[in-house]
Amino acid sequence: MYRIRFHGRGGQGMKTASRILGTAFFIEAFEVQDAPIYGAERRGAPVFAYVRAGREAINERGAITNPDLVVVADDTLVPVPAAGVLRGVTENTVLIINSVEEPETWRERLNLTGPVVTMPGVKVGDAQEVRFTGVVSAAAAAAVTGVISKTSFEAAIREEIAPLGEAVVDENLKRGVEAFDLTVKNGVSIKEGSTVSAAAYKRPEWIELGFESAAISAPAIHSAATSERMKTGLWRTVRPVIDYDRCNRCWWLCSTFCPDGAISVNKEGFPEIDYEHCKGCMICMAQCPPHAISAEAEHGRKEGGDEA
Amino acid sequence: MKTSETRFKGMRDLPSAHLLGTGTAMCAGCGGLEVLHEIYDILGKKTVFVNAAGCMTLLSIYPFTPFRGSWIYTAMASAPAGAQGVRDALDTLKRKERMKPADDLKVVCLTGDGSAYGMGLSSTSAAIDRGLDFLYICYDNEGYGNTGQQFSAATPHGARTSTSMGPRGFPGSKKDLFSIWAANSPAYAATVAGAEPLDLARKIEKADTAKGPRLILALSPCPVGWGYDPKDSVEIGKLAVKTGIWPLKEYIDGKVVHTKIPKKRLPVEEYLKRQGRFAHLFEPVRKDDILKEIQAGVDAYWEGVEG
Numbered sequence: 001m002y003r004i005r006f007h008g009r010g011g012q013g014m015k016t017a018s019r020i021l022g023t024a025f026f027i028e029a030f031e032v033q034d035a036p037i038y039g040a041e042r043r044g045a046p047v048f049a050y051v052r053a054g055r056e057a058i059n060e061r062g063a064i065t066n067p068d069l070v071v072v073a074d075d076t077l078v079p080v081p082a083a084g085v086l087r088g089v090t091e092n093t094v095l096i097i098n099s100v101e102e103p104e105t106w107r108e109r110l111n112l113t114g115p116v117v118t119m120p121g122v123k124v125g126d127a128q129e130v131r132f133t134g135v136v137s138a139a140a141a142a143a144v145t146g147v148i149s150k151t152s153f154e155a156a157i158r159e160e161i162a163p164l165g166e167a168v169v170d171e172n173l174k175r176g177v178e179a180f181d182l183t184v185k186n187g188v189s190i191k192e193g194s195t196v197s198a199a200a201y202k203r204p205e206w207i208e209l210g211f212e213s214a215a216i217s218a219p220a221i222h223s224a225a226t227s228e229r230m231k232t233g234l235w236r237t238v239r240p241v242i243d244y245d246r247c248n249r250c251w252w253l254c255s256t257f258c259p260d261g262a263i264s265v266n267k268e269g270f271p272e273i274d275y276e277h278c279k280g281c282m283i284c285m286a287q288c289p290p291h292a293i294s295a296e297a298e299h300g301r302k303e304g305g306d307e308a
Numbered sequence: 309m310k311t312s313e314t315r316f317k318g319m320r321d322l323p324s325a326h327l328l329g330t331g332t333a334m335c336a337g338c339g340g341l342e343v344l345h346e347i348y349d350i351l352g353k354k355t356v357f358v359n360a361a362g363c364m365t366l367l368s369i370y371p372f373t374p375f376r377g378s379w380i381y382t383a384m385a386s387a388p389a390g391a392q393g394v395r396d397a398l399d400t401l402k403r404k405e406r407m408k409p410a411d412d413l414k415v416v417c418l419t420g421d422g423s424a425y426g427m428g429l430s431s432t433s434a435a436i437d438r439g440l441d442f443l444y445i446c447y448d449n450e451g452y453g454n455t456g457q458q459f460s461a462a463t464p465h466g467a468r469t470s471t472s473m474g475p476r477g478f479p480g481s482k483k484d485l486f487s488i489w490a491a492n493s494p495a496y497a498a499t500v501a502g503a504e505p506l507d508l509a510r511k512i513e514k515a516d517t518a519k520g521p522r523l524i525l526a527l528s529p530c531p532v533g534w535g536y537d538p539k540d541s542v543e544i545g546k547l548a549v550k551t552g553i554w555p556l557k558e559y560i561d562g563k564v565v566h567t568k569i570p571k572k573r574l575p576v577e578e579y580l581k582r583q584g585r586f587a588h589l590f591e592p593v594r595k596d597d598i599l600k601e602i603q604a605g606v607d608a609y610w611e612g613v614e615g
Contacts, residue, residue, distance in 0.1 A: 010335070011532070043335040043532055163473045167592070224353075224376040225329030227367070232331050251319035256505050257542050259334065259342035261326035277330035281337030281531075282539035 001054035002030075003064045003193050004141055007085045008073035009235065011043040013134020016160065017071070018049035020138035020176075024148045024156035025053035033058055044235035044279055046083035051141075059198070067093055068193045071141050073119070073133045075099035076299060078110070080234050086110065094190045096140045096183075098122060098133070117144075120182035121175060135161075135172045136179040143183035144190050153180055228277070232260070236280030238295045240273060246292035247271065254284035254293065316509040323349040329374035333366040337538025339529035339545060340364065340447035343502035344418070347445060347524065350512040353377055355414045356394050360387035360428055362420035363454040364447065377413065385427040387417040388435035391442040414443065414516070421448040421462035424525075425483050436492045436521045443515055443522045449530035450482070457533035457585075464553075465605070466598045467585045469533075475588055476598060481605075486525055490559040495520030498558035498567075501527045503545030507556055507567055514560065527554045535584020547579040552606045555613070566613055573610065576603045 004021065008014040015036035022034030036049035050064045065088045075097055077083040089095065091113040097106055103116040122136045123129045135157060142148040142156075157176050161169045249269040262278040263271045273284075285293040315321060328348045334341040340363060348355075353376040359365055361384040368379045382390035395415045401407035419428055424446035432444065451469050452458040459469040461483040472478040489497045495518040500508040508526075515522045529545050531538040548554035549568065553576060556568040577599060580586040589595045 042333055043337075043538065045333070045335075165592075223371075225327075225374055227329040227331040227372045227374040230331035230333075230372055232333075235336060251322065252324045253319075255324055255326070256322055256346065257342060257502070259336075259338045259345065259502075259541070260330050260332065261328050261345050262330050264326070265324035274330060279336035281541070282537075283337055283342075283542050286539040287542050 001052060001058065001060075001193055001195055002069070002145060002190070003067050004051045004053075004069045004071070005064050005067045006049045006051075006071045006073065006137055006141070007077055007083055008047060008133065008137070009043070009077065009237070010041050010045045010047050012073050012130055013132075014047055014049045014073060014137065015041070016134035017073075017137040017141070018051050019160045020135065020153075020156045021141050021148075022051045022053070023159050024138070024142050024153045025051065025145075027152040027155055028148055030054060030147075031056065031058050033060075037063075042235070044237065045232075046077050046080055046234070048084070053145075054195070056195075060196070064088070066090075066193065066196075069094045069096070069141060069144060069190045071119070071137050072097040072099075073137050074237075075101070075106075076237070078106075082234070090114065092191060092193075094144060094188060096137075096144070098137075115188050117183075117186050117188050119179070120186070121179035132172070132175045135176040139176045139179035140183045143180045144188055146189045150177065150180055153177075231276050232279050233274075233276045236275075236278060237298050238280050238282060239275065239278065239298055240280070240282055240284050240293045241296050242271060242273065243292045243294065244270060246290050247288075248290045248292070250289050253287055253289065257283050257287050259283065314510045314513055316506060316513065319506055322505055322509055327353060327376055329376075331372070332374045333369070334363065335530075335532055335538070337531045337541045338363075339502055339527070339531075339541045340420070340449060342541065343447060343500065343508070343526040343528055344445070346502055346505050346508055347500075347512050347526070348375075350509050351414060351416065351443075351516060354412070355416050356380065356398075358382060358387050358390040358394060358415065358417050360384050360390075360417070360419035360423040361454075362423060362447075363449075364418055364420070365454070384419075384423050386431055387419050387423060387428055388431045388440065388442070388444070391415045391417050391444075392435060392438070392440055395441060415441070417442060417444040419444075419446055420453065421446060421450060421485075422452045422460045424448070425461035425485050429488075433492070436489070436494060439520055441519050441521075443524065445524045445526060446485070447526050447528040449528040449533055451530075451533050453530050453533045457530070464602075466589060466595075466602060468588055469585065476595070477586070477588060486523070486557070486559070489521075489523045489525075490564055492521075493562070494559065495522050496558070496560060497523040497525070499525045499527070499554065499556055501545045501549055501554055501556065502529075503542045504549060504556060504568065511558055511567070514558070533585070535587070536582055540582065544579070544582060547574065547582065550574045551576045551579045552610050553579055555609065569610075569613065573606070576606055 006014040006017045018034040022032045026032045030053040033052040093114045095116045098119040107116045142153045252265045255263040262274040328345040356378045450462045456470050458471040463478045465481045466477040468477045496515045498511040529541045552573040557566045
């Protein structure tokens with residue numbers, strides 16, 4: 001059975017990638033499961049989708065913990081613990097990563113023994129390229145399986161993208177096939193993982209908590225604004241930066257409009273951005289009357305949530 | 309209310325510190341979250357939110373909450389019924405003198421349009437009949453956004469949703485929820501937009517002082533469901549007002565009053581062409597009949613207003 005996990009940010013097409021790959025396997029007469037995470041799929045937030053494909057009935061359920069292949073559509077997610085990119089990766093797991101850095105750099109940085117390849121065919125950090133990330137991710141994955149023909153892959157793209165119209169299908173076919181061919185040239189392939197019987201399942205690493213009174217077991221229940229513990233600044237791919245020389249201390253429009261309340265106003269009347277929580281929607285930049293806010297790419301910074 | 313009666317005389321009177329906590333699971337550029345944080349700043353901490361299933365269900369995932377007070381989750385059709393229970397419990401506590409009247413809380417329903425215009429309308433109607441003292445906030449993103457933007461009773465004519473993918477988009481029309489409320493003589497009802505924060509603040513101030521069933525119907529541009537860059541959320545909201553597609557109005561003392569009448573309305577195209585959900589009206593061939601139909605609907609509405 002093949003076990004494949006796609007990691008990206010909401011909006012980068014990981015669900016589409018898993019659909020295309022799943023359908024391609026299906027056309028090749030495999031039993032298939034494909035599913036995205038449900039409930040927390042928010043634009044910019046770390047998301048994943050997965051595909052299982054087997055020659056016999058698949059009895060495994062739930063997220064994949066022992067992947068044969070991990071596709072990372074956004075390399076800024078690697079250091080984000082909540083993204084869980086490296087979960088269950090072993091020396092047998094192939095890692096395909098969308099990055100300007102060399103595979104060898106990633107192998108060393110992450111101390112990996114398995115093969116690492118960079119994803120071919122998308123320009124990293126180019127906003128226009130985001131809409132092709134899904135199809136390119138699916139193409140790279142399909143190519144390294146070695147069991148999906150280009151014809152089946154193309155048919156899968158047609159089937160999954162059809163509702164978006166012919167023009168979009170054509171663009172995706174072109175980019176998908178290009179990436180498929182480039183990946184084949186890389187010569188990397190994944191091995192089919194063995195089926196694990198239910199008896200060999202490992203118990204999840206539960207933390208046992210004894211039964212306590214609510215005051216002890218749920219002490220935070222009356223705490224206010226605990227959501228601030230969630231560092232949603234990690235979702236950001238661009239950051240707004242205020243030029244205080246140009247800020248005219250208006251009626252704090254940026255602070256009023258910021259959906260997340262991540263812009264406060266200090267005693268002098270200047271806005272201050274909370275980068276731990278700013279999701280990078282850039283409404284502040286779009287609405288700032290004297291155009292005192294500009295966009296800076298997060299790409300290349302080590303951590304998304306650090307202070308400027 | 310004359311300007312002299314409001315504490316929000318100008319933009320500088322708007323809150324510069326915010327009550328709603330950061331770190332929520334709403335999407336970047338969420339128009340609904342923007343409107344909620346603007347409303348919450350005016351309503352204050354002494355609130356209990358009764359949240360029907362929808363995007364905003366994800367605001368409070370134990371143990372995390374952006375609120376300063378209580379929050380309760382109900383099924384999609386039942387937020388006003390939940391609000392009745394909370395109101396009754398508070399009233400009982402007061403009657404039994406187990407809670408000081410000064411500690412009383414405001415009961416606020418928070419639902420999306422799927423619930424407010426459709427599934428929850430029956431329990432809303434019953435709550436209005438009973439004269440329940442509650443504020444109903446609907447963040448209207450014109451579709452079932454949390455599950456992938458299927459059409460709802462609030463979806464506008466011609467919009468593409470994941471369940472109206474045809475070349476002509478959604479064949480139905482947006483239900484007029486404001487008029488349904490107004491026809492039932494509520495204590496107060498108003499439409500607001502996060503892009504118009506001063507108008508919003510004055511309306512929340514009025515809704516807050518009224519007693520009985522009250523509606524705040526908030527346009528909530530949705531970057532994911534409507535198909536535009538998150539930075540344009542406010543711009544899209546402003547265009548909805550300037551084109552006359554989203555009239556800002558209130559029902560007060562038995563009358564409907566428009567609070568902001570666009571002097572020269574922009575053509576509806578200016579609003580539609582900025583959004584992916586209407587792209588099929590322009591590409592690959594322009595669908596003039598639908599565009600004219602939408603414009604005619606807006607013109608007819610304002611003719612009725614301006615007389």
